[in-house]
Amino acid sequence: MIRLFMPFIKLLLIILTVCLGYEITYAVNVKDFGAKGDGITDDTYAINAAISGASDGLVEFPRGSYRITKTIEIDLSLQGTIGLSGRGASANIIMGGEGPAFRFIGSHDKGSALPASVKQLTWDKERMPLIDALEIIGDNVDADGIELKNTFMPTLRALLIRNVRNGIHLTSRNRNVLIDGCHVYNNSGIGIFLDQVNIHQFIISDSHISYCKKGGISVIKSEIRNFQITGNDIEYNCDPQGPASADILVDCTQGGSVREGTISGNTIQAIPSSGGANIRFLGLNSNPDKIGLWSITGNHISNQELNIHLENARGISIIGNTFIRGYKHHLLINNGRNLVINGNVFDHNEDYFPSQPSAYGGILLNQGENVILSDNIIDGSGNGTADEGGAIVVKDSREISISACHIKNPNFNGIQIERSTNSRIMNCIISESAKNNGMQRGITLRGECTGTLVKDNSITRGKLGGISNNARGVVLKENISIE
Structure with missing residues (x-):
C-alpha cells in the first residue's frame, strides 16, 4: 500500500520544496515505512518497503537495532541507484536468518572495466551501490554480512560486520570494488571472501579484518586482476583448534588465476595455529603461471607457523617487510620462479621470546628458479x-x-645449499654472538651444484667450521674467516 502512494508522496515533497525553498532530497527513513528498530520486531518487510520507495536515492537507518529474518535483496536493474546509510553508525542490522543481510545484484555479468563494455542500464540504474556507517550483527550460525553479485563500482565504507559467518562475500562477477575503513570482526567463517568470482580492480584499504576463524581475506577458484590490499590491520584470522587457515589466502589449486596485486603497508599477524600462514599463495604444480606479478612490500608480518607460504607461483617481489615469529619458517617457497626477496628484516627481538624455541624461522626454498635474495x-x-x-x-x-x-x-x-646449480653466494656476513652457540657451520654445500660460486663472504667459525663443501662443481674464492 505504501508503495502505491510513493509517486504522490514524492510529488508532494517536490511541491513543498519549491514553495518553501528547501533543498530537494531523495533520502527516505526506514521508520517512516514502519520499521521499529527495537531489536525485537521483524523489520524485514518495512526495510524492503523503504528500499522500494527510494528509487534512485538514499535509505537512512536512524539510531536503533533493526532485526531482519530474510535477506534484503536489491536488484539494481529494477531498483535503481541506491545507498544505505546508518547516519554515523548509530544503527545496526541484526540478521536472524540464513544468508547475507544484504545482497546487491547487478546485470554487469559480461562487461569488463572498459567503459565501452558498460551498458547504459548500468550507468543509469546500477553504478556504485553504496553502503556505509552501518553495523551488521549475525544472530544465526548461517548468517552472512553482505553479498555482491554482478555489480559495478560497489563501495562499502565505515561498516562494522561481526558475529556472522562470512563478512563480505563476492560472487559471480564484479568490477571496480572499493572496501574502505571497515571493521570485519569475530566471524565464524571468512572476513572477505572472493568465491569463484571474476573481478578486475579491487581495493581493500584502511580496514580491520580480525578474528575470522576460517581466514581474513580468501580468494578461492577466482579470476582476479589488479588487486590492492593496503593499509589494513589483518590479524588473528584462524581457529587454533580448527583447520589450517591464513590471514590472506590465494588458492588456485582448483582453478582460476590471480595476478597483478599488491599487499602493502599492512600489519598481518596471528595466533599460532597448526598449518597456519599469514600470507599463503597456492598455485597449480602443473602450471605455476596462475599466481604472479605480486608485490608484498612494507608490511609487518608475524606470529604464525609460516609468515609467507608460496606454492607454485612466479613473478613475486617481497621487499622491505619486517618479520618476526615465523615458528616454522619466515618464508616457505616451493616451486617459485622469478622471485625477488630484498631489504627485509627477519628479527629476533628478545622481548618477544620469553624462551628460545629450539628450531625457529628462516627461509626454505625448494625447486626455485631465477631467485634473488639480497640485502636482508x-x-x-x-x-x-x-x-x-x-x-x-x-x-x-x-x-x-x-x-x-x-x-x-x-x-x-x-x-645451506643442496643440489642447486648455477648459483651465487656473495658478500654475505654470517656471524654469531658468543652467547648464542647454535651455529654449526656458516655455509654448507652438498650434492650436484655445478656452476655455483661462493665468494667474498665473511664468516664466523661455527662448531663444525666456517664452510663445508661436499658438493660438486662449486668454486670457493676469497672468503674471510672472522672472529
Missing part, C-alpha cells in the same frame, strides 16, 4: 636439524643469487 637481515633464525637446516636453505634449485645478506646467530647453518 636475518637474526636468530633457522629451522630443521643440525644435519639439515639453517637460516637460508636452498634445495633442488637453479640460478639463485644470495648476496649482501647479514645472517646473525643462525640455528644450525647460516646458508
Whole structure:
C-alpha cells in the first residue's frame, strides 16, 4: 500500500520544496515505512518497503537495532541507484536468518572495466551501490554480512560486520570494488571472501579484518586482476583448534588465476595455529603461471607457523617487510620462479621470546628458479636439524643469487645449499654472538651444484667450521674467516 502512494508522496515533497525553498532530497527513513528498530520486531518487510520507495536515492537507518529474518535483496536493474546509510553508525542490522543481510545484484555479468563494455542500464540504474556507517550483527550460525553479485563500482565504507559467518562475500562477477575503513570482526567463517568470482580492480584499504576463524581475506577458484590490499590491520584470522587457515589466502589449486596485486603497508599477524600462514599463495604444480606479478612490500608480518607460504607461483617481489615469529619458517617457497626477496628484516627481538624455541624461522626454498635474495637481515633464525637446516636453505634449485645478506646467530647453518646449480653466494656476513652457540657451520654445500660460486663472504667459525663443501662443481674464492 505504501508503495502505491510513493509517486504522490514524492510529488508532494517536490511541491513543498519549491514553495518553501528547501533543498530537494531523495533520502527516505526506514521508520517512516514502519520499521521499529527495537531489536525485537521483524523489520524485514518495512526495510524492503523503504528500499522500494527510494528509487534512485538514499535509505537512512536512524539510531536503533533493526532485526531482519530474510535477506534484503536489491536488484539494481529494477531498483535503481541506491545507498544505505546508518547516519554515523548509530544503527545496526541484526540478521536472524540464513544468508547475507544484504545482497546487491547487478546485470554487469559480461562487461569488463572498459567503459565501452558498460551498458547504459548500468550507468543509469546500477553504478556504485553504496553502503556505509552501518553495523551488521549475525544472530544465526548461517548468517552472512553482505553479498555482491554482478555489480559495478560497489563501495562499502565505515561498516562494522561481526558475529556472522562470512563478512563480505563476492560472487559471480564484479568490477571496480572499493572496501574502505571497515571493521570485519569475530566471524565464524571468512572476513572477505572472493568465491569463484571474476573481478578486475579491487581495493581493500584502511580496514580491520580480525578474528575470522576460517581466514581474513580468501580468494578461492577466482579470476582476479589488479588487486590492492593496503593499509589494513589483518590479524588473528584462524581457529587454533580448527583447520589450517591464513590471514590472506590465494588458492588456485582448483582453478582460476590471480595476478597483478599488491599487499602493502599492512600489519598481518596471528595466533599460532597448526598449518597456519599469514600470507599463503597456492598455485597449480602443473602450471605455476596462475599466481604472479605480486608485490608484498612494507608490511609487518608475524606470529604464525609460516609468515609467507608460496606454492607454485612466479613473478613475486617481497621487499622491505619486517618479520618476526615465523615458528616454522619466515618464508616457505616451493616451486617459485622469478622471485625477488630484498631489504627485509627477519628479527629476533628478545622481548618477544620469553624462551628460545629450539628450531625457529628462516627461509626454505625448494625447486626455485631465477631467485634473488639480497640485502636482508636475518637474526636468530633457522629451522630443521643440525644435519639439515639453517637460516637460508636452498634445495633442488637453479640460478639463485644470495648476496649482501647479514645472517646473525643462525640455528644450525647460516646458508645451506643442496643440489642447486648455477648459483651465487656473495658478500654475505654470517656471524654469531658468543652467547648464542647454535651455529654449526656458516655455509654448507652438498650434492650436484655445478656452476655455483661462493665468494667474498665473511664468516664466523661455527662448531663444525666456517664452510663445508661436499658438493660438486662449486668454486670457493676469497672468503674471510672472522672472529
